[in-house]
Amino acid sequence: MEGSIKLSHGSGGKETSLILKSLILSALSEEELSLRGGVGLKELDDGAAIPLPDGTYLVVSIDAYTVNPPFFPGGDLGKLAACGTINDILMMGGEPKAILDSIVVEEGSPISDVRRIVNSFIGVLREEGVKLIGGDFKVMPRGQLDRYVVTTAGIGIAKRPIVDSSIKPGDKLIVTGTIGEHGAAILSAQEGIAVEGKLESDVNTLSKLMLPLLGAYGDKVHAAQDPTRGGLAQTLNEWAQKSGLFILVEERKIPMRDDVRAFTELLGIDPLALACEGRAVLGVEGDSAEDVLSFIKELGYEEASIIGEVRESEKYSGIVVMRTSVGGLRILEPPSGVIVPRIC
């Protein structure tokens, strides 16, 4: 007996890393984990990159979406399933080309709801010029599934894959917008707790950011991730751990809406651990960071902000430290425990 699966195993934080290591990574050899000349399971990145004969890379990614409720302020399961996978391809440095979707539905679900989800999904693909090329559709008997599990696999082409472990000392960290909105909106909907303002998910694709950015500053962007499950805290910790470098962030530089701040204070939760579904965190070469920031703002991401930097440090290797708004320093741990169940 080795216990049972806990909700926290799915939160995208510390426990998720542990269960993945225990169940999957430890079952595979070094050779099996590696993808020669590309990016495989070993890198634990947003997706995989397979070298193609012409020198480009095929980028692929898979994600399951179980978000509850399936319709939420700012979006729905269909939009989320399209955006999430498109963003994973973009964060690998890829241009999204095609997607496959597998839909599992509970018997008795209203067809009109399924249609809304599918139409929303297709609407995103249409806007993005991403082709739906395959899928699956299954039904589970009533009571055996709380409505929907949608899984999407995305395919793209990258000139050069972006690997999160490639951050370098001197890199600046840019966040492209206000954080925590998706997590706050879902939690608010789940708990029936509201605050003044309008908590809305930020779910959106990042192609209008990433494609021009990679075109203009491709070699300056060393790392890119959309901070979904586990939020900004998880992304920064993954980068620090993978690179063995020290990350220092400035709390007052992290863009956040007032309603999200009020909501998280009310509930006593850390907004840095809340999922975003339409933001990117970028690790950018230090000398170019101000230029890249201006470029990003001109693209319409006006709240983008340089939130910190990467340093070499023997003492703080793999550690993220935050200078708080009041001036103190605290270690920003990877999130653990149950953050928000069925957040995405």
Next chain:
Amino acid sequence: MEGSIKLSHGSGGKETSLILKSLILSALSEEELSLRGGVGLKELDDGAAIPLPDGTYLVVSIDAYTVNPPFFPGGDLGKLAACGTINDILMMGGEPKAILDSIVVEEGSPISDVRRIVNSFIGVLREEGVKLIGGDFKVMPRGQLDRYVVTTAGIGIAKRPIVDSSIKPGDKLIVTGTIGEHGAAILSAQEGIAVEGKLESDVNTLSKLMLPLLGAYGDKVHAAQDPTRGGLAQTLNEWAQKSGLFILVEERKIPMRDDVRAFTELLGIDPLALACEGRAVLGVEGDSAEDVLSFIKELGYEEASIIGEVRESEKYSGIVVMRTSVGGLRILEPPSGVIVPRIC
């Protein structure tokens, strides 16, 4: 209001075709459904095929697995999820290369069970030389999922994709082994009904069949499918409908184990609608069919059998007719209704 999702919508038969048409195909334009120079959603085949610059094709496929029980005679969810997707790539004429898996687990599931499933999954990949290159892991709260949904996306390379609509008048139809075993084993486990003999799923990969066959007789194999949900009856009807041709099969030529026959007779169900998970149906050029059959038998598929043929017929365009063991003719309809819930 347009009603609700029924179990039969997921059975892989007539109702599945209808709901897919209503929800997805009708929401996309002709242009969106087509994949220029390759195989897209329009073909409703086992997967998609994307033309590559070097003249080969990237074959991709996705499938969700919800089988209940997750451990069954002859296999388990992990083996099924690996074999099913590998077989889809093979049936498209592809050589399977890589796979991504997304695992959704109910809170409280024994970790030892998840580990058995994962190990079984990895075991198949290892044997087949297929690389696991990405994945996702999510947890749904207790009571919101009956244990597991595993979704796998497969990637392969094909010299020439095999499209099921390519059957031609004069083609012979070959089944590579006894049919209905997976469906019978799952149904028996679900219902707690046994017969004499040992009902066991046939779940297995078909690489030892397809790779040599495509090497030796690639241009003679016009169509290939693994008759999973909806069984042989569904596969043959899909082929007839897609090609507009007439298919005639001989009941006495269809290989079936005695225990499967006894079980289906006991329950009054049609074995031709029961899923196989380790068999292929092939449409082979008539003149070469006997040679291909011998070749397949030499590969170890000793129960392979020519079960019928493809004809041109205005009157019976798109129809499958079976000459029964007692000599009569009956139309073999596409399966409808609830065949076996959570069969795969």
